[in-house]
Amino acid sequence: MTDPTISRRLFLGATVASGAALLRSPQPASIWSARGLLEGAPGIVTSERLRPVLPGGVQTGDVLHDRAILWGRVDRPAQCLVEWSTSEKFTNVRRVKGGVTNAASAFTSHLDVTGLPPGQTIHYRMQYESADSPGAFSEPVIGSLRTPQRPDARGNVRPVRIAWSGDMVGQGWGIDEARGGLRIYDALRRAEPDVFVHSGDNIYADQPLLAEVKLDDGTIWKNVVTEAKSKVAETLDEFRGCFAYNMLDPHAQKFGSSVPLITQWDDHEVVDNWFHDLVLQNDTRFTEKRVRVLAERAKQAVFEFLPIRRHAVERDRIYRSFSYGPLVEIFVVDLRSYRGANSGNKQTELNAASSILGPDQFKWLEQGLKNSRATWKVVACDMPIGLIVPDRMRNGERNYEAIANADNGVPLGRELEIAQLLRSLKAGNVRNVVWVTADVHYAAAHHYAPDRAAFTEFNPFWELVAGPMHSGTFGPNQLDGTFGPEVRFASPAPKPNRPPSDNMQFYGTLDVDPRTRALTAGLWDVTGKRLWSIEMPDETAR
Template sequence: MTNERGLTRRTLLRAGGAGAVGVAATGLVGPGVAFARRGRPVLTHGVQTGDVTSHGAILWTRADRPARMLVEVSRDPSFRHARRLRGPVLTPDTDGTGRLRLDHLPPGCEVHYRVVAEDLDGRGRGEPLVGSFRTAPVGRADVRFTWSGDVAGQGWGINPDIGGMTAYRSMLARRPDFFLHSGDTVYSDGPLAESVTLPDGRVWRNVVTEAKTKVAETLDEYRGQFAYNLLDENVREFAARVPSVVQWDDHEVTNNWYPGEILDLPEYTEKRVDVLAARAFRAFHEWQPIDRRRAVDGRVYRSFRYGRHVEVFVLDMRSYKDANTSSRTEPGVVLGARQARWLEHGLARSSATWKIVAADLPIGLTVPDGTDIEGVANGLPGAPGGREHELAGVLRALARRRVRNVVWLTADVHYTAAHHYSPDRAAFTDFDPFWEFVSGPLHAGAFGPNTLDPTFGPEAVFTHAPPRANLSPLEGYQHFGEVDVDGGTGDLTVHLRDGRGESLWSTTLRPR
């Protein structure tokens, strides 16, 4: 039993209990699989919302065959007096995915939606999927959101023996208004084995799909990376009830990539990273509920206001960075001039109490790439060098424009930490003190801690990291962060939580 995309009966059996979702994991199921063409169209990977505003959001789904996306929207969970919307046709051109812009909704309200796929001849409709989200408030409302990154990395995929990616269940229990996904949303360079024997003799078992048996190179293989995570029931339930704000980092393409890189890895037949990145970027936007109209350049970096107190600035520290082999001392690039100006001006113009900078790379942690540098920090004491030059320029501009209450959130390094930066401890002193909070992984190998670079005067106030590298999610070093903003006082409280949702450390910041 084989279809046009090479999906075999053995692949379906490897997918274990994934059921109908597993059938569609590598693309639209073709006519070669006869049972998949019978009956009505199926929404294979759930529903998601993202990029929520005070008046709407982006709604996403995927069908197993060409079909029309139909949506009902209501403030009533019974869908009485629902508004009916005609969405796009879901076709193989976008791997069966599609999105619909929900708008003209009141701010700060609970919205329920129901999605069905209809045959193109209008004769049959599949089973509906439902979800909900809350539009952004406009006044002094309480706000809660979570953030994390790094999903299905280092060989740790969906393990049915432990209930799958359970950190998503823990995040859902916190009832966040939205989720900030800080990058490494998938591991396109991380093939999965059906089982992994742990040092203590236990066996970790993975659900495996065709796309996860090798590094991704083709467009369909990149699509399969995003499809894989949505096989997990915890991920689908979370996505249906919590809108996301998504950015990317390196593993959506390949480890530590930068524009113009030529790979020397034997597992890749396509060595040009720019070619791989273009395919990955297309798959990323097909499979994530991102509003490309809000992105400044149509790609990733954008901002969102969430009530009186919160504005989120989402960075892209991957698409414009210079080579990891670049000089550590000469001025370098990680944002690019246009994005750096956008960030400075946006933060200065913002009237939100708290300006949240969502960074896919940490500022002060040294992140090596072999003998080269992958991250912002150059690993050298003294004045800013390499990519630190660009960050120093942003921090200097914020200080001179007296921009207050800027908080940086990130993931990437696979542990959780709270870093306080101060010119009193720094080699570069032309900036105001600020906090950076790190949280991850959400479901991947645990690592760390990394070395702090002294240039911007960071202090590790709290760190929770594993005793050795690449511990499995069984060992308790999975993390997500939570931000709570009090609508009345504007106080911002950060909790660094483990994968079960237990608070490991917290602090409350008061607006200045």
């Protein structure tokens, strides 16, 4: 049973490649067999058509000190089987079984593996057994992840590296196999982060791909195009197909098996600049005009295709936090699910219309930052604070998509919520807060300080911008002076919508030194070239 959102050519290509590999090596038996792969025993010969196939590899995510989500997707009902060990040779193996995949969740599986040792590299093998043909196993996929650490008996910890970026397969730039595919995933894997934070726009559901795009030099960018990426996404299967498209890339698959993810969403998982009450009256590409309906379908695909752990009570909650030992805690926020409608953003009171975090998420973030014992608190935000991100005109008024409202004055609109948070953190003497984001499709470093600001009740902080991962490069956006931002670095495109072949695709890193507790931030391009960096001292040590 194949996924209808993947083209027949691509699916058959993946299946043939898998089959060819099987013919060159012993047929896969169960990794759980008494004399299975660990001993190199011959496999049981089974008809290839009965074996489950993983068209998009595997992913890991939401890693805690003692557990991790292992994600996979197959082409039929099948049970996930996992072996894991702290040894690359798979000695002292632990084994875990997942449930049987089904069509209702696009044959995806999320196995929450518990009992992992903290501060260790975990090597794992994932394999699926067909539910309809017991004894028919997929090829095993081997991967690794590193669990967050706890101090040893002497209080020692190792360095921590976090990477982040966003904006994948946007503005018509898809997988061009002749140009190396989604090269950013290879660059990120080589950077060897402990974890990668995807800052949103995991897909561009509202931007289909053309088979060919002519570049400025006269050459042709040739996209792989699937059925789902040939139109805007409206149905659940079409949203699923957008996620499945990105996972066809070999770099994405290799990255997914070796670097744990922390993911959030932004607008293009649904449609550009969306909010729940938006109706796409004038967009002829859509037959379903109600964005609220589209967002519900898109969010289901987000939770199906990304390795996110479901919240125990609020099943669809995206905001959450992750401790990486005493050095770093990451707070992931969601600026989509609780916002009021985009507007002129000049409200004088904080209410449902001017909110972007919402009261429950605001309280969670405020208390989490105050209570965190980590030296550095990283807020992974899907949109920037001070950059002006305009939306279209509505009712004769310029609307705004992000937090800033372009007036450089006292906080108004969505700025009210941010001002309240910053004021509270200053009152609580919460230091070492760094914001990371994507969204605007260029790399930048902004320093915020009260001596440059209209609103002054806050401690200075940094906001670091990275991206796009594999989309058109733009910029620069203008800054709003309400919170006193200053550009310390920017790498905007020489003209709009530069293709990935121009190498203007960016990611960022945060490295924390366990000896000095200093944080070094860096911004890098897709070739692995460092463009900018700064060492931030531990303010709590002063």
